[in-house]
Amino acid sequence: QTVVTQEPSFSVSPGGTVTLTCGLSSGSVSTSYYPSWYQQTPGQAPRTLIYSTNTRSSGVPDRFSGSILGNKAALTITGAQADDESDYYCVLYMGSGTVVFGGGTKLTVL
Amino acid sequence: QVQLVQSGAEVKKPGSSVKVSCKASGGTFSSYTISWVRQAPGQGLEWMGRIIPILGIANYAQKFQGRVTITADKSTSTAYMELSSLRSEDTAVYYCAREMVSGSYYFDYWGQGTLVTVSS
Numbered sequence: 640q641t642v643v644t645q646e647p648s649f650s651v652s653p654g655g656t657v658t659l660t661c662g663l664s665s666g667s668v669s670t671s672y673y674p675s676w677y678q679q680t681p682g683q684a685p686r687t688l689i690y691s692t693n694t695r696s697s698g699v700p701d702r703f704s705g706s707i708l709g710n711k712a713a714l715t716i717t718g719a720q721a722d723d724e725s726d727y728y729c730v731l732y733m734g735s736g737t738v739v740f741g742g743g744t745k746l747t748v749l
Numbered sequence: 750q751v752q753l754v755q756s757g758a759e760v761k762k763p764g765s766s767v768k769v770s771c772k773a774s775g776g777t778f779s780s781y782t783i784s785w786v787r788q789a790p791g792q793g794l795e796w797m798g799r800i801i802p803i804l805g806i807a808n809y810a811q812k813f814q815g816r817v818t819i820t821a822d823k824s825t826s827t828a829y830m831e832l833s834s835l836r837s838e839d840t841a842v843y844y845c846a847r848e849m850v851s852g853s854y855y856f857d858y859w860g861q862g863t864l865v866t867v868s869s
Contacts, residue, residue: 728794
């Protein structure tokens with residue numbers, strides 16, 4: 640079974656730029672996987688950030704952007720702020736009506 | 750504004766079943782799909798399955814096949830997720846989410862989550 644991979648943790652300085660990635664244990668991620676990204680803080684429901692690779696959800700600041708980098712989907716945060724410290728999850732559409740979450744990346748801003 | 754409001758926390762015995770509801774408002778219920786996602790304590794998010802209310806058709810993640818049933822009542826704009834043969838590993842927060850599946854696949858609105866605790 641194909642696994643969706645994410646960095647377990649990442650650290651960024653306030654004002655810095657960080658790129659989180661979302662890959663496959665076998666194969667490359669393309670736009671056909673409709674990658675989407677979600678932010679979650681402890682005790683809260685996820686918040687939708689990006690869908691269809693690079694479309695920002697309503698109300699999401701433009702410091703969040705999505706792309707395909709090499710063989711992975713990517714979420715880039717430009718000008719990181721303290722309240723960006725969260726868990727970030729990607730989701731890929733695997734075909735046959737199935738979607739799979741990545742394991743999540745815990746982002747620290749310090 | 751679309752809202753998904755879930756039923757309250759549950760405590761269940763191993764081997765029993767749980768049924769969680771998700772009532773939608775502010776949108777056209779039958780025009781979207783509703784997915785269920787769970788999160789065990791300290792763990793990541795896991796997609797369980799979805800239902801297309803207008804068709805009444807559900808599909809499930811392989812891991813949950815045979816143990817989960819997702820249904821929808823169009824008359825009350827409510828989706829349900831029933832998980833049977835509960836074990837301690839099913840202790841988790843269960844979320845419903847509205848999912849876009851036409852031309853893209855993503856979750857745009859989320860319920861507040863329902864904690865299900867499985868304990869003897």
